[in-house]
Amino acid sequence: GENVEQHPSTLSVQEGDSAVIKCTYSDSASNYFPWYKQELGKRPQLIIDIRSNVGEKKDQRIAVTLNKTAKHFSLHITETQPEDSAVYFCAASWENTGKLIFGQGTTLQVKP
């Protein structure tokens, strides 16, 4: 069945360093891969997404890469800032079934 695995579960970096979060998905039929950020006590919000026909997408300090052959995708945050501290969720959708499955989440702590 559909499944998404996310690593690491926690990540601590110094301000200014880069952070990388990785996800793998179970089924090659998945076609859409969004990333959500959830600040403490808030609702998840989309920060970036990528579709299966694209290998990489950037938006200022964040980027997402997709390797369809290996069935994994990654979130890259450069020049991290304290306000990047949050829980990050990857997700994958399956158009044929209608499911949107989330990973387990990564708690990112950026130390000043």
Added chain:
Amino acid sequence: EAQVTQNPRYLITVTGKKLTVTCSQNMNHEYMSWYRQDPGLGLRQIYYSMNVEVTDKGDVPEGYKVSRKEKRNFPLILESPSPNQTSLYFCASSLKVETQAFFGQGTRLTVV
């Protein structure tokens, strides 16, 4: 203002007492879904709906019911709540499953 609205935000109830959590969106989205968020388990999909009168089970549907009689509303029903349904619940909507999801504010449910 485009938004997804859940009610109530907080609810404490007793085992076995039927309850409904409402969800409404004003963006004319076709796709709506319910998630529960538990520490270490991420966001798990309970039910989803790809359009009016069409609902499907997600990964953790046991103990829950939904209905989609109108495009804007997608209530979550717990016929006989149990303590293991204590969780943070999010409703979300999007144009399609493979587009940006907008989340409600969340409902913190405690079943005693």
